[in-house]
Amino acid sequence: MNRFSYDRAADVAQAVAAHRSTGTAFLAGGTNLVDLVKEGVARPEKIIDIRRLPLRDIQETAEGGLKIGALATNSAVAYHPEIMRRYPLVAESILSGASPQIRNVATIGGNLLQRTRCVYFYDTGTPCNKREPGTGCPAIAGVNRMHAIFGASEQCIAVHPSDLCVALAALDAVVHVSGPQGERALPFAQFHRLPDDTPHIDTNLGDHELITSVELPNEGFASHxxxxxxxxxxxxxxxxxxxxxxxxxxxxxxxxxxxxxxxxxxxxxxxxxxxxxxxxxxxxxxxxxxxxxxxxxxxxxxxxxxxxxxxxxxxxxxxxxxxxxxxxxxxxxxxx
Missing domain, CATH: 3.30.390.50 (CO dehydrogenase flavoprotein, C-terminal domain)
Known part of the structure; x- marks a missing residue:
């Protein structure tokens, strides 16, 4: 069993300060992280519980869009009246994924950070460049029915599993993060990475950065x-x-x-x-x-x-x- 220390953050600054090493993980809904720990894929040395941070609100922005707190649950977002009215693409994508029980605890920030569901990634008895760089990608010559047809590399042909992220990409959402160097915003197109030679790095988050919200622009394409x-x-x-x-x-x-x-x-x-x-x-x-x-x-x-x-x-x-x-x-x- 992987042993780890546990801490609970009271605010964003404390959460960021406590995330000091690469062996530290933030815990929100835990619907992906807990599975990864159980399977031995993730072996964090420290877990920081961020579930009590004030990051659940859905608020209108000065530009006429909506800002969704990173800890808002998928269900809360999918059934929010303004999301349903102005951004039905977001609501429909969320309701296409997982189950009601999972959507009730899974968070928006966590949804963005899902790891691939490639069977070789989850099987610690097989090599996997995403899990252990340099060991190989058995999916290329193996069972690859669910795998990529765009943007793959010789290092990895896995796909991102999120439904919500597809809608956010279409809407040109913006991801807001907080880290040791302060706050910054990433256009959604720049948030996730292609595998290239670093398939183990899924996003362009900086060291110890925490997602605080996702911003939707004014245009939600509600009519069509x-x-x-x-x-x-x-x-x-x-x-x-x-x-x-x-x-x-x-x-x-x-x-x-x-x-x-x-x-x-x-x-x-x-x-x-x-x-x-x-x-x-x-x-x-x-x-x-x-x-x-x-x-x-x-x-x-x-x-x-x-x-x-x-x-x-x-x-x-x-x-x-x-x-x-x-x-x-x-x-x-x-x-x-």
């Missing part, structure tokens, strides 16, 4: 949005492919488009060049098909997951259909 999750069973399963779409339409012309993918890369995946290609064009079956084909142009499948490339194309088209028809009475030419 969709969160589509393709999985092996209808409940409590990670995505094979997930798609978060937000559209702003003028008639049938695309004024703004956001499309983020989950289940396909080491971080939520967006192709901004493809989005640029679609802006200003009519939303038609062909324009959406062209967009989807552009997104998967550089996708790379492995022995068991090459089917994800076609699945991603079809999922994107279906998500656009759902998003374009979201308003009552809205008509769209887009078909799956």
């Amino acid at each position: 949005h969709a969160y589509l999750k393709v999985r092996d069973r209808a409940s409590y399963a990670f995505a094979l492919v997930a798609v978060a779409v937000g559209l702003a339409l003028e008639g049938n012309v695309v004024r703004e488009v956001r499309c983020a993918l989950g289940g396909v890369a080491h971080k939520p995946w967006r192709d901004r060049d493809a989005e640029d290609m679609l802006r200003g064009k009519p939303l038609t079956p062909q324009s959406v098909r062209d967009f989807a084909n552009e997104v998967v142009r550089d996708a790379h499948g492995y022995r068991h997951n090459a089917f994800k490339i076609e699945l991603t194309t079809r999922a994107i088209m279906r998500a656009f259909q759902q998003a374009s028809q979201r308003d009552l009475g809205a008509q769209s030419e887009v078909q799956p």
Whole structure:
């Protein structure tokens, strides 16, 4: 059994000050950390309980967006009236993941920090570059049905498991953190990392930094949005492919488009060049098909997951259909 010391922080400054070594972990909901400790994947020397920190509020920002405290539970966020009204993409993505029992304790900050669910990462009897750098990635030649088709490297082909993060990537959220050097904000696109040669480093958080909140911008795409999750069973399963779409339409012309993918890369995946290609064009079956084909142009499948490339194309088209028809009475030419 891994022995560790335990401390409870009274405020953010105390939590940051107590996080002095790489062997220290923050404990919030614990829905991922406790599993990692039980499996021997994580072996912290010290755990700092942050559950009593005042980081649960959901407040409007001066810019007209919403700031969500890092310790707000997934359920509290998903069912918050302003989230449901203004950011339904966030609510729908949360409710697509886990179970009600887990959502009741899992936190927004913890959701961002989930470790990959790769079976080799969780099996301490096998090598894994994410768990022990330099030992190899057995998933490349092994069972890789759930693994990445974008942004992978020779060191790791695992995918990020979060549903919420896909929606946050589409919305261009901002992550606020506090650390020894003070407070700073990270655009969501810069928060998670691709594996490259350092697959064991999941995020761009600095040493001993703590997530304090996630900020949503004013635009929530409430009128035209969709969160589509393709999985092996209808409940409590990670995505094979997930798609978060937000559209702003003028008639049938695309004024703004956001499309983020989950289940396909080491971080939520967006192709901004493809989005640029679609802006200003009519939303038609062909324009959406062209967009989807552009997104998967550089996708790379492995022995068991090459089917994800076609699945991603079809999922994107279906998500656009759902998003374009979201308003009552809205008509769209887009078909799956």
